Amino acid sequence: MPDTEHRDLTNIRLKELCFGAVRKHFAALGTEAVLDLPTPLMKELLPHLTICQLDELQPVLNQKGISTHSEWVRVLQDMYGPNHVIDLHSEEEAKHEVMRILFPLVFYGFTNSYVKRNIRHLSSPTFLWAAAKCIQHFLLVTSLHKPLQSLTAEHWPLLNLLEKHIKSVGVSQPIDLSKRTTQRGLYVLHRLLDHGVATKLVVHVQCPIVLAWLLHQRGSQYVNLELKTLMHCRKASWVSRATTVRTDGASCSPGLETEDDQGDQVIPCKSSKLDSVSVVEDESGKENSIVDPQVLCRTFTPCDDLTAEPCPWGQITCLKITQCGPDCLEVLYSALPTFFCLHSLSLHSTLTFRYSDVLGLAGALKQLSDSSCSSLTDLCVSILPNTNLLEILLDASPTVTSLHVEIHTVMFEPCFLPLHPRTAESDMPVSNPCLKTLNLEDMKLCDCLPDVLNLLGDCKLKELHLNDCRLLEKCTDKEETLQQLVGALKTVASLHTLSLAQNRLAKHVCALAELFSGSSPSSVKRLDISSNFIQPAELLEFAKRLETHRPPHQLTLDLRKNPGDRDPDTWNTALKRLRPFSVLLVEGWKSTDTMVDHISNM
DSSP states (O other), rough: OOHHHHHHHHHHHHHHHHHHHHHHHHHOOOOOHHSOHHHHHHHHHGGSOOOOHHHHHHHHHHHTTTOOOHHOOOOOOOOEEEEEEOOOSSSSHHHHHHHHHHHHHHTTTOOOOHHTTTTHHHHHHHHHHHHHOOOOEEEEEETTTHHHHTTTTHHHHHHHHHHHHHEEEEOOOOOOOOGGGHHHHHHHIIIIIIIISEEEEOOOOHHHHHHHHHHHHEEEEEOHHHHHHHHHHHHHHHHHHHHHHHHSSSOOTTTTTSSTTTTOOOOOOOOHTTTTEEHHHHHHHOEEEOOHHHHHHHHSSOGOOOSSSSSOOOOOOEEEEESSOOOHHHHHHHHHGGOTTTOOOEOSSSSSOOOOHHHHHHHHHHHHHHTTTTTOOOOEEEEESOOOHHHHHHHHHHHEEEEEEEEEEOOOOOOOOOOOOHHHHHHHHOOTTOOEEEEEESSSOGGHHHHHHHHTTTOOOOOEEEEEETTTTSSSSSHHHHHHHHHHHTTTOOOOOOOOSSSSSGGGGGGGGGGOOSSSSSOEEEEESSSSSHHHHHHHHHHHHHHHOOOOSSEEOOTTTTTTGGGGGHHHHHHHHGGEEEEEEEHHHHHHHHHHHHHHOO
Protein backbone atom coordinates (compact mmCIF):
# COMPACT_ATOMS: atom_id res chain seq x y z
CA MET A 1 0.00 0.00 0.00
CA PRO A 2 1.44 3.45 -0.94
CA ASP A 3 2.42 5.71 1.97
CA THR A 4 -0.11 8.40 0.96
CA GLU A 5 -2.99 5.94 0.95
CA HIS A 6 -1.84 4.49 4.27
CA ARG A 7 -1.72 7.96 5.85
CA ASP A 8 -5.22 8.73 4.56
CA LEU A 9 -6.62 5.56 6.13
CA THR A 10 -4.83 6.32 9.39
CA ASN A 11 -6.27 9.84 9.45
CA ILE A 12 -9.76 8.54 8.79
CA ARG A 13 -9.52 6.00 11.59
CA LEU A 14 -8.11 8.59 13.98
CA LYS A 15 -10.95 10.97 13.12
CA GLU A 16 -13.51 8.22 13.70
CA LEU A 17 -11.99 7.51 17.11
CA CYS A 18 -12.16 11.20 18.00
CA PHE A 19 -15.79 11.45 16.93
CA GLY A 20 -16.61 8.40 19.05
CA ALA A 21 -14.87 9.99 22.03
CA VAL A 22 -16.87 13.20 21.60
CA ARG A 23 -20.10 11.20 21.58
CA LYS A 24 -19.07 9.24 24.68
CA HIS A 25 -17.79 12.23 26.69
CA PHE A 26 -20.18 14.86 25.33
CA ALA A 27 -21.43 15.93 28.77
CA ALA A 28 -17.91 16.36 30.13
CA LEU A 29 -16.76 18.35 27.10
CA GLY A 30 -19.78 20.67 27.18
CA THR A 31 -21.72 22.06 24.24
CA GLU A 32 -19.55 25.17 23.92
CA ALA A 33 -16.40 23.13 23.30
CA VAL A 34 -18.17 21.03 20.67
CA LEU A 35 -19.66 24.09 18.97
CA ASP A 36 -16.21 25.67 18.70
CA LEU A 37 -15.24 23.07 16.11
CA PRO A 38 -14.78 24.35 12.53
CA THR A 39 -17.93 24.06 10.42
CA PRO A 40 -16.60 21.32 8.05
CA LEU A 41 -15.51 19.21 11.02
CA MET A 42 -18.82 19.82 12.79
CA LYS A 43 -20.74 18.51 9.77
CA GLU A 44 -18.61 15.36 9.82
CA LEU A 45 -19.28 14.93 13.54
CA LEU A 46 -23.10 15.11 13.33
CA PRO A 47 -23.69 11.51 12.12
CA HIS A 48 -21.83 10.23 15.19
CA LEU A 49 -23.94 12.05 17.78
CA THR A 50 -26.84 10.60 19.74
CA ILE A 51 -30.38 11.84 19.24
CA CYS A 52 -30.29 13.83 22.48
CA GLN A 53 -26.96 15.43 21.58
CA LEU A 54 -28.25 16.33 18.13
CA ASP A 55 -31.38 17.84 19.64
CA GLU A 56 -29.35 19.86 22.14
CA LEU A 57 -27.02 21.29 19.49
CA GLN A 58 -29.63 21.97 16.81
CA PRO A 59 -30.73 25.52 17.85
CA VAL A 60 -27.15 26.85 17.94
CA LEU A 61 -26.21 24.98 14.77
CA ASN A 62 -29.14 26.62 12.99
CA GLN A 63 -27.85 30.03 14.07
CA LYS A 64 -24.54 29.12 12.41
CA GLY A 65 -26.35 28.12 9.23
CA ILE A 66 -25.88 24.37 9.75
CA SER A 67 -28.95 22.19 9.16
CA THR A 68 -29.50 18.87 10.94
CA HIS A 69 -32.16 17.73 8.44
CA SER A 70 -29.97 15.08 6.81
CA GLU A 71 -29.12 13.56 10.20
CA TRP A 72 -32.76 13.20 11.27
CA VAL A 73 -33.55 11.69 7.86
CA ARG A 74 -30.62 9.30 8.34
CA VAL A 75 -32.14 8.12 11.63
CA LEU A 76 -35.49 7.55 9.92
CA GLN A 77 -33.85 5.59 7.11
CA ASP A 78 -32.03 3.52 9.73
CA MET A 79 -35.39 2.66 11.31
CA TYR A 80 -37.50 2.25 8.16
CA GLY A 81 -34.99 0.78 5.71
CA PRO A 82 -33.61 2.18 2.43
CA ASN A 83 -36.76 1.71 0.33
CA HIS A 84 -39.07 3.79 2.51
CA VAL A 85 -40.01 7.22 1.16
CA ILE A 86 -39.36 10.04 3.64
CA ASP A 87 -41.52 12.96 2.55
CA LEU A 88 -40.24 15.45 5.13
CA HIS A 89 -38.60 18.60 3.87
CA SER A 90 -37.68 20.47 7.06
CA GLU A 91 -35.48 19.45 9.97
CA GLU A 92 -38.29 20.10 12.46
CA GLU A 93 -40.63 17.76 10.57
CA ALA A 94 -37.96 15.07 10.40
CA LYS A 95 -37.01 15.46 14.07
CA HIS A 96 -40.65 15.32 15.18
CA GLU A 97 -41.12 12.12 13.17
CA VAL A 98 -38.11 10.52 14.86
CA MET A 99 -39.37 11.48 18.31
CA ARG A 100 -42.94 10.41 17.45
CA ILE A 101 -41.77 6.90 16.61
CA LEU A 102 -39.29 6.47 19.45
CA PHE A 103 -41.14 8.03 22.40
CA PRO A 104 -43.86 5.34 22.82
CA LEU A 105 -41.31 2.57 22.22
CA VAL A 106 -39.01 3.84 24.96
CA PHE A 107 -41.73 5.02 27.36
CA TYR A 108 -43.67 1.74 27.30
CA GLY A 109 -40.59 -0.48 27.06
CA PHE A 110 -41.15 -1.75 23.51
CA THR A 111 -38.22 -2.30 21.20
CA ASN A 112 -37.09 -2.59 17.60
CA SER A 113 -33.71 -3.05 15.96
CA TYR A 114 -32.86 0.65 16.22
CA VAL A 115 -33.80 0.83 19.90
CA LYS A 116 -31.72 -2.29 20.63
CA ARG A 117 -28.65 -0.76 18.99
CA ASN A 118 -29.06 2.56 20.80
CA ILE A 119 -30.57 1.45 24.10
CA ARG A 120 -27.81 3.04 26.21
CA HIS A 121 -28.67 6.65 25.37
CA LEU A 122 -32.37 6.07 24.67
CA SER A 123 -32.99 4.60 28.13
CA SER A 124 -31.91 7.77 29.90
CA PRO A 125 -34.56 10.21 31.23
CA THR A 126 -32.92 12.86 29.04
CA PHE A 127 -34.34 11.25 25.92
CA LEU A 128 -37.93 11.13 27.21
CA TRP A 129 -37.65 14.77 28.22
CA ALA A 130 -36.26 15.80 24.81
CA ALA A 131 -38.89 13.77 22.96
CA ALA A 132 -41.74 15.15 25.08
CA LYS A 133 -40.87 18.64 23.85
CA CYS A 134 -41.32 17.52 20.25
CA ILE A 135 -44.17 15.05 20.06
CA GLN A 136 -47.78 16.14 19.62
CA HIS A 137 -49.56 12.78 19.94
CA PHE A 138 -49.72 10.57 23.04
CA LEU A 139 -50.95 6.98 22.73
CA LEU A 140 -52.42 5.52 25.91
CA VAL A 141 -51.70 1.80 26.40
CA THR A 142 -53.77 0.93 29.46
CA SER A 143 -52.44 -2.62 29.87
CA LEU A 144 -48.96 -1.30 30.72
CA HIS A 145 -49.51 0.03 34.22
CA LYS A 146 -45.96 0.81 35.36
CA PRO A 147 -45.17 3.51 32.77
CA LEU A 148 -48.49 5.25 33.49
CA GLN A 149 -47.90 4.90 37.22
CA SER A 150 -44.52 6.61 36.80
CA LEU A 151 -46.30 9.71 35.46
CA THR A 152 -47.95 10.09 38.86
CA ALA A 153 -44.68 9.52 40.73
CA GLU A 154 -41.07 10.02 39.62
CA HIS A 155 -42.05 11.14 36.10
CA TRP A 156 -44.64 13.70 37.26
CA PRO A 157 -42.57 16.57 35.71
CA LEU A 158 -42.70 14.66 32.41
CA LEU A 159 -46.51 14.62 32.56
CA ASN A 160 -46.46 18.37 33.18
CA LEU A 161 -44.31 18.80 30.08
CA LEU A 162 -46.59 16.56 28.00
CA GLU A 163 -49.57 18.69 29.02
CA LYS A 164 -47.92 21.68 27.35
CA HIS A 165 -47.11 19.94 24.06
CA ILE A 166 -49.54 17.07 23.38
CA LYS A 167 -52.30 18.14 20.98
CA SER A 168 -53.68 14.70 20.14
CA VAL A 169 -54.49 11.75 22.42
CA GLY A 170 -55.07 8.17 21.30
CA VAL A 171 -56.77 5.33 23.20
CA SER A 172 -55.48 2.03 21.85
CA GLN A 173 -56.99 -0.56 24.21
CA PRO A 174 -60.30 -1.16 26.01
CA ILE A 175 -60.59 0.46 29.43
CA ASP A 176 -62.44 -1.42 32.16
CA LEU A 177 -63.88 1.34 34.35
CA SER A 178 -64.50 -1.15 37.16
CA LYS A 179 -60.82 -1.94 37.66
CA ARG A 180 -58.51 -0.01 39.93
CA THR A 181 -55.56 -0.51 37.56
CA THR A 182 -57.17 1.75 34.96
CA GLN A 183 -57.39 4.76 37.29
CA ARG A 184 -53.97 6.14 36.43
CA GLY A 185 -54.75 5.81 32.73
CA LEU A 186 -57.95 7.80 33.22
CA TYR A 187 -56.00 10.35 35.24
CA VAL A 188 -53.42 10.79 32.45
CA LEU A 189 -56.26 11.26 29.94
CA HIS A 190 -57.83 13.87 32.23
CA ARG A 191 -54.57 15.79 32.58
CA LEU A 192 -53.88 15.86 28.85
CA LEU A 193 -57.44 16.60 27.71
CA ASP A 194 -58.51 18.97 30.50
CA HIS A 195 -55.36 20.56 31.95
CA GLY A 196 -53.32 20.33 28.76
CA VAL A 197 -53.71 21.63 25.21
CA ALA A 198 -54.93 18.39 23.58
CA THR A 199 -58.06 18.92 21.48
CA LYS A 200 -57.86 15.91 19.15
CA LEU A 201 -59.06 12.49 20.31
CA VAL A 202 -58.41 9.22 18.46
CA VAL A 203 -60.30 6.15 19.73
CA HIS A 204 -59.20 2.73 18.47
CA VAL A 205 -61.59 0.60 20.54
CA GLN A 206 -65.30 -0.23 20.55
CA CYS A 207 -66.47 0.62 24.04
CA PRO A 208 -69.48 2.95 24.33
CA ILE A 209 -69.14 3.70 28.06
CA VAL A 210 -65.49 4.69 27.60
CA LEU A 211 -66.44 6.88 24.63
CA ALA A 212 -69.08 8.51 26.82
CA TRP A 213 -66.42 9.13 29.51
CA LEU A 214 -64.05 10.66 26.96
CA LEU A 215 -66.71 13.00 25.57
CA HIS A 216 -68.26 13.90 28.95
CA GLN A 217 -68.17 17.69 29.52
CA ARG A 218 -65.62 18.12 26.72
CA GLY A 219 -67.73 19.98 24.21
CA SER A 220 -71.12 18.31 24.10
CA GLN A 221 -73.91 19.07 26.55
CA TYR A 222 -75.04 15.43 26.45
CA VAL A 223 -74.80 13.51 29.72
CA ASN A 224 -74.77 9.73 29.53
CA LEU A 225 -77.06 8.47 32.30
CA GLU A 226 -75.12 5.24 32.86
CA LEU A 227 -71.88 7.18 33.21
CA LYS A 228 -73.47 9.79 35.47
CA THR A 229 -74.73 7.07 37.80
CA LEU A 230 -71.35 5.38 37.75
CA MET A 231 -69.50 8.59 38.59
CA HIS A 232 -71.92 9.69 41.30
CA CYS A 233 -72.15 6.44 43.24
CA ARG A 234 -68.41 5.84 43.13
CA LYS A 235 -67.61 9.40 44.10
CA ALA A 236 -69.96 9.10 47.06
CA SER A 237 -68.26 5.87 48.13
CA TRP A 238 -64.85 7.52 47.77
CA VAL A 239 -65.88 10.58 49.81
CA SER A 240 -67.30 8.33 52.54
CA ARG A 241 -64.11 6.28 52.75
CA ALA A 242 -61.92 9.43 52.49
CA THR A 243 -63.76 11.01 55.42
CA THR A 244 -62.89 7.97 57.52
CA VAL A 245 -59.24 8.25 56.52
CA ARG A 246 -59.23 11.98 57.33
CA THR A 247 -59.88 11.25 60.99
CA ASP A 248 -56.62 9.28 61.08
CA GLY A 249 -54.38 11.95 59.52
CA ALA A 250 -54.36 15.54 58.33
CA SER A 251 -55.23 16.27 54.74
CA CYS A 252 -52.60 17.92 52.62
CA SER A 253 -55.22 20.27 51.20
CA PRO A 254 -58.48 20.18 53.17
CA GLY A 255 -61.63 21.85 52.03
CA LEU A 256 -61.43 21.14 48.29
CA GLU A 257 -64.81 20.52 46.74
CA THR A 258 -65.97 18.69 43.66
CA GLU A 259 -67.70 20.64 40.94
CA ASP A 260 -70.88 18.59 41.20
CA ASP A 261 -71.01 18.55 44.99
CA GLN A 262 -69.72 21.79 46.44
CA GLY A 263 -70.67 20.61 49.92
CA ASP A 264 -68.44 17.52 49.83
CA GLN A 265 -65.04 17.94 51.48
CA VAL A 266 -62.66 15.82 49.40
CA ILE A 267 -59.27 15.00 50.85
CA PRO A 268 -56.44 14.75 48.34
CA CYS A 269 -53.26 13.25 49.78
CA LYS A 270 -50.15 11.46 48.66
CA SER A 271 -50.95 8.63 46.26
CA SER A 272 -49.48 6.05 48.62
CA LYS A 273 -51.91 7.08 51.34
CA LEU A 274 -54.82 7.16 48.91
CA ASP A 275 -54.27 3.56 47.95
CA SER A 276 -56.61 2.74 50.80
CA VAL A 277 -59.41 4.89 49.45
CA SER A 278 -58.94 4.99 45.68
CA VAL A 279 -60.89 1.78 45.22
CA VAL A 280 -63.97 0.62 47.03
CA GLU A 281 -66.22 -2.40 46.79
CA ASP A 282 -69.93 -2.58 46.19
CA GLU A 283 -72.19 -4.91 48.16
CA SER A 284 -71.30 -7.84 45.91
CA GLY A 285 -67.62 -7.40 46.63
CA LYS A 286 -66.80 -6.17 43.10
CA GLU A 287 -64.18 -3.46 42.74
CA ASN A 288 -65.73 -0.03 42.43
CA SER A 289 -62.98 2.15 40.99
CA ILE A 290 -63.14 5.95 40.94
CA VAL A 291 -63.87 7.36 37.45
CA ASP A 292 -64.74 11.00 38.18
CA PRO A 293 -61.89 13.07 36.62
CA GLN A 294 -62.15 15.70 39.35
CA VAL A 295 -61.69 13.12 42.11
CA LEU A 296 -58.96 11.29 40.20
CA CYS A 297 -57.06 14.54 39.89
CA ARG A 298 -57.15 15.12 43.63
CA THR A 299 -56.14 11.53 44.18
CA PHE A 300 -53.02 11.40 42.04
CA THR A 301 -51.80 14.99 41.74
CA PRO A 302 -48.90 15.72 44.14
CA CYS A 303 -49.97 17.92 47.04
CA ASP A 304 -47.66 20.76 46.04
CA ASP A 305 -49.41 21.06 42.66
CA LEU A 306 -53.02 20.96 43.90
CA THR A 307 -55.20 24.06 43.79
CA ALA A 308 -58.47 24.88 45.48
CA GLU A 309 -60.26 25.57 42.19
CA PRO A 310 -62.21 22.83 40.39
CA CYS A 311 -60.41 21.22 37.46
CA PRO A 312 -61.07 22.75 34.04
CA TRP A 313 -62.79 20.80 31.27
CA GLY A 314 -61.16 20.60 27.86
CA GLN A 315 -62.81 20.86 24.46
CA ILE A 316 -62.51 18.20 21.78
CA THR A 317 -62.42 19.81 18.34
CA CYS A 318 -61.33 16.76 16.36
CA LEU A 319 -62.73 13.26 16.95
CA LYS A 320 -61.63 10.12 15.13
CA ILE A 321 -63.03 6.66 15.86
CA THR A 322 -61.28 3.87 13.96
CA GLN A 323 -63.59 1.03 15.06
CA CYS A 324 -67.00 2.61 15.13
CA GLY A 325 -69.69 0.03 15.81
CA PRO A 326 -73.44 0.52 16.39
CA ASP A 327 -73.01 0.95 20.16
CA CYS A 328 -70.51 3.79 19.73
CA LEU A 329 -72.80 5.38 17.14
CA GLU A 330 -75.60 5.41 19.72
CA VAL A 331 -73.39 7.56 21.96
CA LEU A 332 -72.60 9.87 19.03
CA TYR A 333 -76.26 10.25 18.07
CA SER A 334 -76.86 11.84 21.47
CA ALA A 335 -73.61 13.81 21.72
CA LEU A 336 -73.43 15.36 18.23
CA PRO A 337 -76.45 17.73 18.28
CA THR A 338 -74.79 19.95 20.94
CA PHE A 339 -71.14 19.26 20.01
CA PHE A 340 -70.64 22.85 18.87
CA CYS A 341 -66.83 22.96 19.25
CA LEU A 342 -66.30 19.91 17.00
CA HIS A 343 -64.50 20.88 13.77
CA SER A 344 -63.61 17.45 12.41
CA LEU A 345 -65.35 14.06 12.64
CA SER A 346 -63.84 10.86 11.25
CA LEU A 347 -65.66 7.53 11.62
CA HIS A 348 -64.30 4.21 10.35
CA SER A 349 -65.72 0.73 10.54
CA THR A 350 -64.04 -2.55 9.67
CA LEU A 351 -67.41 -3.63 8.31
CA THR A 352 -69.73 -1.64 6.07
CA PHE A 353 -72.01 0.68 8.03
CA ARG A 354 -75.67 -0.34 8.03
CA TYR A 355 -78.18 1.96 6.36
CA SER A 356 -79.93 2.54 9.67
CA ASP A 357 -76.61 3.50 11.30
CA VAL A 358 -75.84 6.11 8.65
CA LEU A 359 -79.37 7.51 8.75
CA GLY A 360 -79.06 7.94 12.51
CA LEU A 361 -75.72 9.69 12.02
CA ALA A 362 -77.21 11.96 9.35
CA GLY A 363 -80.04 12.88 11.72
CA ALA A 364 -77.58 13.88 14.44
CA LEU A 365 -75.47 15.85 11.95
CA LYS A 366 -78.59 17.64 10.71
CA GLN A 367 -79.48 18.71 14.26
CA LEU A 368 -75.93 20.00 14.71
CA SER A 369 -75.86 21.89 11.41
CA ASP A 370 -79.23 23.50 12.15
CA SER A 371 -77.55 25.39 14.99
CA SER A 372 -75.66 28.57 14.19
CA CYS A 373 -73.08 27.46 16.79
CA SER A 374 -71.94 24.46 14.72
CA SER A 375 -68.23 24.40 13.81
CA LEU A 376 -68.09 21.13 11.84
CA THR A 377 -66.18 21.52 8.57
CA ASP A 378 -64.43 18.16 8.01
CA LEU A 379 -66.30 14.86 7.67
CA CYS A 380 -64.85 11.43 6.94
CA VAL A 381 -66.97 8.26 6.89
CA SER A 382 -66.01 4.77 5.79
CA ILE A 383 -67.30 2.35 4.80
CA LEU A 384 -70.65 3.35 3.24
CA PRO A 385 -72.77 0.64 1.57
CA ASN A 386 -73.85 2.81 -1.37
CA THR A 387 -73.72 6.28 -2.88
CA ASN A 388 -77.27 7.24 -1.91
CA LEU A 389 -76.06 7.66 1.66
CA LEU A 390 -73.37 10.04 0.44
CA GLU A 391 -76.05 12.46 -0.72
CA ILE A 392 -77.92 12.08 2.58
CA LEU A 393 -74.77 12.95 4.56
CA LEU A 394 -74.12 15.95 2.32
CA ASP A 395 -77.64 17.26 2.83
CA ALA A 396 -77.30 16.77 6.59
CA SER A 397 -74.07 18.79 6.83
CA PRO A 398 -74.17 21.71 4.37
CA THR A 399 -71.32 23.59 6.09
CA VAL A 400 -68.78 20.81 5.54
CA THR A 401 -65.86 21.94 3.38
CA SER A 402 -63.86 18.68 3.41
CA LEU A 403 -65.49 15.33 2.65
CA HIS A 404 -63.83 11.90 2.57
CA VAL A 405 -65.89 8.77 1.98
CA GLU A 406 -65.15 5.17 1.09
CA ILE A 407 -67.95 3.20 -0.54
CA HIS A 408 -68.26 -0.56 -0.93
CA THR A 409 -71.44 -1.42 -2.81
CA VAL A 410 -73.53 -4.09 -1.09
CA MET A 411 -76.96 -5.62 -1.65
CA PHE A 412 -79.73 -3.08 -1.15
CA GLU A 413 -82.01 -3.34 1.80
CA PRO A 414 -85.68 -3.66 0.79
CA CYS A 415 -86.65 -0.18 1.92
CA PHE A 416 -83.94 1.56 -0.14
CA LEU A 417 -83.71 2.12 -3.85
CA PRO A 418 -80.26 2.25 -5.43
CA LEU A 419 -78.97 5.68 -6.37
CA HIS A 420 -76.59 5.91 -9.30
CA PRO A 421 -73.25 7.59 -8.52
CA ARG A 422 -74.08 10.36 -11.02
CA THR A 423 -76.93 11.55 -8.76
CA ALA A 424 -74.59 12.12 -5.85
CA GLU A 425 -71.93 13.63 -8.11
CA SER A 426 -74.28 16.14 -9.70
CA ASP A 427 -75.83 17.13 -6.37
CA MET A 428 -72.54 17.81 -4.57
CA PRO A 429 -72.11 21.44 -5.67
CA VAL A 430 -75.74 22.13 -4.83
CA SER A 431 -75.57 20.54 -1.38
CA ASN A 432 -72.15 21.94 -0.52
CA PRO A 433 -71.21 25.00 -2.59
CA CYS A 434 -68.24 25.71 -0.28
CA LEU A 435 -66.74 22.19 -0.51
CA LYS A 436 -62.93 22.52 -0.64
CA THR A 437 -61.76 18.90 -0.27
CA LEU A 438 -63.37 15.85 -1.85
CA ASN A 439 -62.03 12.35 -1.29
CA LEU A 440 -63.84 9.48 -3.02
CA GLU A 441 -62.40 6.01 -2.62
CA ASP A 442 -63.25 2.58 -3.99
CA MET A 443 -66.09 3.79 -6.22
CA LYS A 444 -66.95 2.98 -9.83
CA LEU A 445 -67.02 6.34 -11.60
CA CYS A 446 -66.36 5.18 -15.17
CA ASP A 447 -70.11 4.99 -15.88
CA CYS A 448 -70.78 8.58 -14.90
CA LEU A 449 -67.87 10.54 -16.36
CA PRO A 450 -70.13 13.33 -17.76
CA ASP A 451 -71.40 14.03 -14.26
CA VAL A 452 -67.86 14.06 -12.86
CA LEU A 453 -66.90 16.59 -15.53
CA ASN A 454 -70.00 18.63 -14.71
CA LEU A 455 -69.03 18.64 -11.04
CA LEU A 456 -65.54 19.92 -11.85
CA GLY A 457 -66.97 22.69 -13.99
CA ASP A 458 -68.83 24.23 -11.06
CA CYS A 459 -66.75 23.85 -7.91
CA LYS A 460 -64.03 25.50 -5.83
CA LEU A 461 -62.14 22.39 -4.81
CA LYS A 462 -58.60 22.69 -3.47
CA GLU A 463 -58.04 18.95 -3.08
CA LEU A 464 -59.49 16.11 -5.15
CA HIS A 465 -58.76 12.46 -4.37
CA LEU A 466 -60.24 9.85 -6.72
CA ASN A 467 -58.41 6.76 -5.46
CA ASP A 468 -59.39 3.34 -6.79
CA CYS A 469 -62.38 4.79 -8.64
CA ARG A 470 -61.98 2.74 -11.85
CA LEU A 471 -62.04 5.85 -13.98
CA LEU A 472 -61.11 4.07 -17.22
CA GLU A 473 -62.55 0.62 -16.59
CA LYS A 474 -65.18 0.42 -19.37
CA CYS A 475 -63.94 3.18 -21.65
CA THR A 476 -63.35 2.17 -25.28
CA ASP A 477 -60.93 5.08 -25.78
CA LYS A 478 -59.11 5.45 -22.47
CA GLU A 479 -56.74 8.13 -23.77
CA GLU A 480 -59.63 10.33 -24.90
CA THR A 481 -61.46 9.79 -21.60
CA LEU A 482 -58.43 10.85 -19.59
CA GLN A 483 -57.93 13.90 -21.82
CA GLN A 484 -61.52 14.97 -21.12
CA LEU A 485 -60.88 14.64 -17.39
CA VAL A 486 -57.66 16.64 -17.71
CA GLY A 487 -59.51 19.38 -19.59
CA ALA A 488 -62.10 19.63 -16.81
CA LEU A 489 -59.43 19.63 -14.09
CA LYS A 490 -57.64 22.56 -15.73
CA THR A 491 -60.74 24.70 -15.27
CA VAL A 492 -60.58 24.32 -11.47
CA ALA A 493 -58.24 27.21 -10.73
CA SER A 494 -58.26 26.55 -6.97
CA LEU A 495 -57.08 22.91 -7.27
CA HIS A 496 -53.61 22.29 -5.81
CA THR A 497 -53.73 18.57 -4.86
CA LEU A 498 -54.83 15.77 -7.20
CA SER A 499 -54.69 12.06 -6.38
CA LEU A 500 -55.49 9.41 -8.99
CA ALA A 501 -53.84 6.48 -7.23
CA GLN A 502 -54.93 2.90 -8.03
CA ASN A 503 -56.80 3.74 -11.23
CA ARG A 504 -54.88 1.45 -13.64
CA LEU A 505 -53.66 4.39 -15.70
CA ALA A 506 -50.59 2.48 -16.95
CA LYS A 507 -49.57 3.72 -20.44
CA HIS A 508 -52.31 6.38 -20.45
CA VAL A 509 -50.52 8.36 -17.73
CA CYS A 510 -48.90 10.49 -20.45
CA ALA A 511 -52.20 12.31 -20.94
CA LEU A 512 -51.79 13.86 -17.49
CA ALA A 513 -48.87 15.95 -18.77
CA GLU A 514 -51.47 18.04 -20.60
CA LEU A 515 -52.53 19.43 -17.21
CA PHE A 516 -49.76 21.98 -17.57
CA SER A 517 -50.07 22.79 -21.27
CA GLY A 518 -51.56 25.85 -22.93
CA SER A 519 -52.05 29.41 -21.74
CA SER A 520 -53.93 28.37 -18.58
CA PRO A 521 -51.96 25.52 -17.00
CA SER A 522 -53.29 23.73 -13.94
CA SER A 523 -52.29 25.04 -10.52
CA VAL A 524 -51.81 21.49 -9.19
CA LYS A 525 -48.71 21.29 -6.98
CA ARG A 526 -49.07 17.70 -5.77
CA LEU A 527 -49.94 14.82 -8.10
CA ASP A 528 -50.33 11.26 -6.82
CA ILE A 529 -50.15 8.58 -9.52
CA SER A 530 -48.93 5.77 -7.26
CA SER A 531 -50.06 2.15 -7.74
CA ASN A 532 -50.98 2.62 -11.41
CA PHE A 533 -48.66 -0.04 -12.91
CA ILE A 534 -46.73 2.58 -14.84
CA GLN A 535 -43.86 0.89 -16.71
CA PRO A 536 -40.42 2.58 -17.04
CA ALA A 537 -40.89 3.38 -20.74
CA GLU A 538 -44.28 4.96 -19.99
CA LEU A 539 -42.82 7.08 -17.21
CA LEU A 540 -40.04 8.21 -19.55
CA GLU A 541 -42.58 9.34 -22.13
CA PHE A 542 -44.53 11.12 -19.38
CA ALA A 543 -41.30 12.86 -18.29
CA LYS A 544 -40.56 13.99 -21.86
CA ARG A 545 -44.02 15.51 -22.19
CA LEU A 546 -43.68 17.26 -18.83
CA GLU A 547 -40.37 18.73 -19.98
CA THR A 548 -42.30 20.28 -22.87
CA HIS A 549 -45.11 21.49 -20.59
CA ARG A 550 -43.31 22.27 -17.34
CA PRO A 551 -45.53 22.93 -14.31
CA PRO A 552 -45.58 26.60 -13.26
CA HIS A 553 -44.78 25.55 -9.67
CA GLN A 554 -42.54 22.85 -8.25
CA LEU A 555 -44.52 19.61 -8.50
CA THR A 556 -44.53 16.92 -5.80
CA LEU A 557 -44.98 13.71 -7.77
CA ASP A 558 -45.87 10.44 -6.01
CA LEU A 559 -44.64 7.48 -8.07
CA ARG A 560 -44.64 4.83 -5.36
CA LYS A 561 -45.67 1.23 -6.02
CA ASN A 562 -45.04 1.34 -9.76
CA PRO A 563 -42.81 -1.37 -11.36
CA GLY A 564 -39.62 0.64 -11.82
CA ASP A 565 -37.41 -2.45 -11.52
CA ARG A 566 -38.69 -3.88 -14.81
CA ASP A 567 -36.12 -1.64 -16.53
CA PRO A 568 -34.08 0.23 -13.90
CA ASP A 569 -31.98 2.18 -16.40
CA THR A 570 -35.01 3.58 -18.21
CA TRP A 571 -36.77 4.26 -14.91
CA ASN A 572 -33.78 6.17 -13.54
CA THR A 573 -33.48 8.13 -16.79
CA ALA A 574 -37.11 9.19 -16.40
CA LEU A 575 -36.52 10.21 -12.78
CA LYS A 576 -33.48 12.24 -13.84
CA ARG A 577 -35.60 14.15 -16.36
CA LEU A 578 -38.30 14.84 -13.75
CA ARG A 579 -36.08 16.01 -10.88
CA PRO A 580 -35.30 19.56 -12.13
CA PHE A 581 -38.93 20.60 -11.61
CA SER A 582 -40.33 17.87 -9.30
CA VAL A 583 -39.99 16.48 -5.80
CA LEU A 584 -40.21 12.74 -6.39
CA LEU A 585 -41.65 10.20 -3.99
CA VAL A 586 -40.39 6.77 -5.06
CA GLU A 587 -40.13 3.43 -3.35
CA GLY A 588 -38.66 0.05 -4.14
CA TRP A 589 -40.76 -2.45 -6.12
CA LYS A 590 -40.22 -6.21 -6.24
CA SER A 591 -41.59 -7.62 -9.48
CA THR A 592 -40.78 -11.10 -8.20
CA ASP A 593 -43.73 -10.67 -5.89
CA THR A 594 -46.35 -11.84 -8.38
CA MET A 595 -49.23 -11.16 -5.99
CA VAL A 596 -48.26 -7.49 -5.77
CA ASP A 597 -48.15 -7.35 -9.57
CA HIS A 598 -51.53 -9.02 -9.83
CA ILE A 599 -53.26 -6.76 -7.32
CA SER A 600 -51.80 -3.60 -8.84
CA ASN A 601 -53.02 -4.53 -12.31
CA MET A 602 -56.45 -5.89 -11.36
